[in-house]
Amino acid sequence: MTSLTQRSSGLVQRRTEASRNATDKDRPSGEEDHEPRRGDEQEDDDTGDSKETRLTLMEEVLLLGLKDREGYTSFWNDCISSGLRGCMLIELALRGRLQLEACGMRRKGLLARKVICKSDAPTGDVLLDEALKHIKDTQPPETVQSWIELLSGETWNPLKLHYQLRNVRERLAKNLVEKGVLTTEKQNFLLFDMTTHPLTNNNIKQRLIKKVQEAVLDKWVNDPHRMDKRLLALIFLAHSSDVLENAFAPLLDDQYDLAMKRVRQLLELEPEGESMKANTNELLWAVVAAFTK
Template identity: 85%
Template sequence: MTSLTQRSSGLVQRRTEASRNDREKATEGEEEERERDGQEEDERAGDKEARLTLMEEVLLLGLKDREGYTSFWNDCISAGLRGCMLIELAFRGRISLESGGMRRKSLLARKVIFKSDAPTGDVMLDEALKHIKETPTPETVQSWIELLSGETWNPLKLHFQLRNVRERLAKNLVEKGVLTTEKQNFLLFDMTTHPLTNNNIKQRLIKKVQEAVLDKWVKDPHRMDKRLLALIYLAHSADVIENAFAPLLDDQYDLAMKRVRQLLDLDPEVESTKPNANEILWAVVATFTK
């Protein structure tokens, strides 16, 4: 009788433990499923963000959320956006720099070489690539930034200018569900504006820039993601990087700007010679920092 009671109590105990284990496994399974759902949601969100070009990211950082336009006092963003185009084309394998030669020409003296006219899927990038392909004599990175901006005294080269770049980029962001389109009256004239509608994408962009120079900071720029490194340089060149740092606390802001300054103090000529360096990227950096 006693042994039967012991066996039955042991059986109850094993069943209890089994049911407890089942509940724990179920709970763990639910947690794993929630984690997978969260990861999938992040990946979907990341996919949306990944579809933004460097030009669109820089413009998005510069746009006032409610007003839907960039600062009237910002005279750097135009050249910065053209620098974005050259780096984007280089990342996609459409252009490169000519060889430095035996005497090792400087980045600013080397010409941009056309490599491929395969469509990029972006109208403005294809337009810039067409100009680079059809120019009779190759130009330097600095010259292309000036030509694409229309900042040239040569009337024979005015046709290289890309017009209405900010408006066209804003329309791209409208199509991608990031901005919307409105009309605003400014006393003497009406202006089309593009206020922010999807704040999540902009906040992820801002967080990405902040983390790159704070929590995820690495001293070696060649260990950073190339697109993120380019974004930091170009956001600074376009005078919009402070918009990403504005929400930070004072000590975080100071640290972020200090690390951006460390990147700006690097010698592009030296960095461009390191393994896997993108020479167009460093040539654009040299154009804006020299």
Template identity: 70%
Template sequence: MSTTLTRRLRQADVSQEKKVEAEAPDEQEDEDQDSGDCKAIRLTLMEEVLLLGLKDKEGYTSFWNDCISSGLRGGILIELALRGRVQLEAATLRKKRLTDRKVLLKSDTPTGDVLLDETLKHMKATDPAQTVQTWIELLTGETWNPFKLQYQLRNVRERVAKNLVEKGILTTEKQNFLLFDMTTHPVTNTTEKQRLVRKMQDSVLDRWVKDPHRMDKRTLALLVLAHYSDILENIFASLADDKYDVATNRSKELLERDPEVEAYKPSATEMIWAVLAAFNKS
């Protein structure tokens, strides 16, 4: 009798150990995903913005869209913050507003992404530190100071597109537009793009939580960036009329919140609201 009981206990222990081993990778994956540096995060915010902005077959963004450049640079700042490389300086009585607080370098450890690492080098070499709005202007080259044009990140769309080509989501083609030839990047992995579109749609429909601080941080950031990159319509275009109205109204309600109020709430990611404040001010 005791032998049988001992055998059962041992079997139960083995089963429990196997269960723990099976669960451990998922727990580690969650921890890595929170850090922002794990392979489970397939795309950066910049890559997601560009992918959502591209026309699938044509492989280029709208010629009338002059907002996506700033959106991509805003995505760089948020991505760096989510990866623990930068943060806003602490609020003081004199510098309480998000648009007045400087971006501080927490770590210059390379991320493995060329654009992110190039931005880190600029920030490390800049003294004094600059605000979010100033960094967006510097990185886009929209600065009045000719001595700071070296901070401009050049060919960002093309470099992000090449990253997506390497990840098997886009391809590269040459198209003739009467007077000139242009490199285009049609979508080849439509499954990945549709997954992203559905995730964004669900965030304001079936998985709507009303409170932005309960939303996934990357999803919230992408909604902000998509709106100010003028590509939010691309995300909701496939919805039926009734769901389209719900999605746009909820997005509008979220984006019209006061960043200065939201940034100081518990669990808020300040950089997301700082980028929103910078976009509102520009």
């Protein structure tokens, strides 16, 4: 349960100049660094990937967290596990499967309201369907924060350990292998062998990074309710999973500062108030509240 209490510690600090310079040495030249991104602009305007490469929120957050060549997430990242469970809840809500119970006359807060199954129609994604079945079959229903902890296995109640979704990162990585984004290798770590998933399709990851960067730079609208809900959720959950820095690391210093300033504006929003506005998704803001409270 510790992971949910660490989200309010603020934005991750930028990498050191030395590490940035080391990355720059791997690039052939400044011109080659920018040209491919321009070529991708039109492809990505309409959320544009083909069905084969359209990613879920979980897959996007994992892809941002994976080291390209090594094919695994940072060993020091203890936030991504619960962040991925938050992704599942929002993904199911955006697909019309979940909603929050009515707030009632006493105006319950977001974190006190239970998660209700709106539709149990299969999503076609095994992990999402597994989480949906747990939520549908559980009576009495649980809150958003409880579900993040239960699906992560962060519960002190041994009778509820069966709710834990196991090997989530590995299963998501295999999904990305099937979509042609990653490949599978074995790597030896002195005492043990580990299956890794290095990046094989850099275009898809670059489009994802470009989409996140543009949301807080060129396409910034200064109103979360005018942003695409999925993209808004991605920014919040990438931050909660401690992988948002990876999308901003390639930016120039002034762009980086502006991007982080605008992300900070989003993080300072009050989820209770935002959830009451028109054309909003209450469960999305409940997940945000669980990570930023």
